[in-house]
Amino acid sequence: MGKQYETVIGLEVHVELATRTKIFCGCSTAFGGAPNTHTCPVCMGMPGSLPVLNRKVLEYAVLVGLASNCEITRYCKFDRKNYFYPDNPQNYQISQLYLPVCQNGYVEIETEDGSKRVGIHEIHMEEDAGKLIHDTWEDCTLIDYNRSGVPLIEIVSEPDMRNAQEVIAYLEKLRLLISYLGASDCKLQEGSMRADVNLSVREAGTQKLGTRTEMKNLNSFKAITRAIEGEQQRQIDLLEAGEPIVQETRRWDDANDCSYAMRFKEDAQDYRYFPDPDLPPVRISEEWLERMRAALPEFRREKMERFRREYGLPDYDLQIITQSAHLADLFEETTALCKEPKKVSNWLMGEMLRLLREREKDPADIIISPAHLAALILMKDKGEINGAAAKEVFEAMFDEDVDPHSYVEEKGMKVEADTDALREVLGQVVAAHPKSVADYRNGKEKAIGFLVGQTMKVMKGKADPGAVKEMLRELLQKES
Numbered sequence: 001m002g003k004q005y006e007t008v009i010g011l012e013v014h015v016e017l018a019t020r021t022k023i024f025c026g027c028s029t030a031f032g033g034a035p036n037t038h039t040c041p042v043c044m045g046m047p048g049s050l051p052v053l054n055r056k057v058l059e060y061a062v063l064v065g066l067a068s069n070c071e072i073t074r075y076c077k078f079d080r081k082n083y084f085y086p087d088n089p090q091n092y093q094i095s096q097l098y099l100p101v102c103q104n105g106y107v108e109i110e111t112e113d114g115s116k117r118v119g120i121h122e123i124h125m126e127e128d129a130g131k132l133i134h135d136t137w138e139d140c141t142l143i144d145y146n147r148s149g150v151p152l153i154e155i156v157s158e159p160d161m162r163n164a165q166e167v168i169a170y171l172e173k174l175r176l177l178i179s180y181l182g183a184s185d186c187k188l189q190e191g192s193m194r195a196d197v198n199l200s201v202r203e204a205g206t207q208k209l210g211t212r213t214e215m216k217n218l219n220s221f222k223a224i225t226r227a228i229e230g231e232q233q234r235q236i237d238l239l240e241a242g243e244p245i246v247q248e249t250r251r252w253d254d255a256n257d258c259s260y261a262m263r264f265k266e267d268a269q270d271y272r273y274f275p276d277p278d279l280p281p282v283r284i285s286e287e288w289l290e291r292m293r294a295a296l297p298e299f300r301r302e303k304m305e306r307f308r309r310e311y312g313l314p315d316y317d318l319q320i321i322t323q324s325a326h327l328a329d330l331f332e333e334t335t336a337l338c339k340e341p342k343k344v345s346n347w348l349m350g351e352m353l354r355l356l357r358e359r360e361k362d363p364a365d366i367i368i369s370p371a372h373l374a375a376l377i378l379m380k381d382k383g384e385i386n387g388a389a390a391k392e393v394f395e396a397m398f399d400e401d402v403d404p405h406s407y408v409e410e411k412g413m414k415v416e417a418d419t420d421a422l423r424e425v426l427g428q429v430v431a432a433h434p435k436s437v438a439d440y441r442n443g444k445e446k447a448i449g450f451l452v453g454q455t456m457k458v459m460k461g462k463a464d465p466g467a468v469k470e471m472l473r474e475l476l477q478k479e480s
């Protein structure tokens with residue numbers, strides 16, 4: 001029997017904050033835009049330009065700290081992290097080392113093994129770097145400074161996680177808290193949430209931590225899981241072979257399912273940190289902190305409880321609807337308009353989830369407005385459109401938030417109610433299928449289903465099957 005090993009994991013998570021302007025200047029943080037158009041002397045690192053802290057960044061950082069049970073530092077400072085790289089025009093990044101804004105917190109995570117606390121060592125505020133674009137065609141590298149100075153918080157966990165499931169649960173918990181706060185949309189694929197994994201292994205039962213490596217370039221939960229499993233095996237193999245583990249940064253190559261060394265992992269002293277002389281320290285008053293506490297939103301657990309109480313939804317619905325603040329808001333605002341909580345929930349759990357999966361989108365991307373969804377539900381209720389048409393309208397709303405009334409009108413999808421046209425079709429169907437009519441009259445209840453189907457076919461779906469069935473029953477009774 002070989003030795004048993006334990007994996008020890010800590011995470012550094014960078015989150016791009018949803019402010020309109022950058023952390024130290026008034027430039028826009030909007031994604032996209034022609035290269036280098038959202039820039040000014042401050043975020044281009046021009047000598048003599050002076051940074052001024054964006055108050056909203058501090059608010060978001062403190063809110064995330066409060067939501068993750070952190071102590072808020074009443075007197076915090078910014079430091080310069082010095083390194084030379086072309087995406088960093090100042091040759092230093094403004095960050096926080098000595099007095100970060102939040103410290104000593106935790107979040108509760110749930111996995112198959114139960115619930116567990118993951119400690120948060122600190123949260124600090126910092127600026128993002130620009131973007132390098134390597135143009136292989138022209139054999140050159142281009143720089144776009146639009147992202148330079150976009151505000152980030154870095155959330156540094158304690159090394160409390162032991163496997164990939166715990167890491168994913170921790171990231172999902174952070175994403176949920178932060179998106180409920182509206183502080184970021186936390187999309188791994190688009191880089192508004194980025195996770196670096198610090199991992200080491202040690203013999204089970206020992207206390208001393210092994211040498212850790214850091215893995216970067218992880219942009220999905222799947223990549224994170226595979227990277228963790230690959231790296232723990234690589235380290236165990238080295239230990240078994242009696243070879244040393246080198247402290248280094250490794251890049252995970254998800255396409256080839258392996259990692260390779262990028263550089264030695266730097267320690268803080270390699271960056272020659274020192275307090276930034278351009279920025280005054282931040283003092284946080286009790287009064288301001290109280291205002292932040294009061295501004296904390298209703299989080300998932302409370303929202304689930306309230307939705308259960310007010311709308312009587314089952315647990316399964318509550319789990320799904322509250323997985324994103326945006327989905328929960330859409331549910332509540334739509335219900336306020338149509339007064340049909342269960343029907344709203346059914347649309348969100350059914351078609352909405354199906355389309356999100358199919359289009360590979362995030363709940364934060366949903367553009368359907370509550371007014372349109374409520375209108376669709378009422379139209380379907382009144383029998384103005386049938387189920388298949390309602391799904392088609394919903395899909396158009398999902399893609400472009402179309403107005404269901406005008407869409408149905410335009411496409412001629414309205415159900416023919418009790419009209420002469422429908423009565424005429426019924427007469428034809430009954431005349432064309434004497435055998436089914438006879439079967440029905442002889443007590444074969446199923447035969448009517450066939451006649452409804454035939455009618456719907458002639459009507460090209462523009463009839464309400466329930467109403468058609470009733471009309472057929474009446475008709476066949478009369479004629480018998």
Ligand SMILES: [Zn+2]
Pocket residue numbers: 022025026027038039040041042043044149
């Ligand atoms: Zn700027």
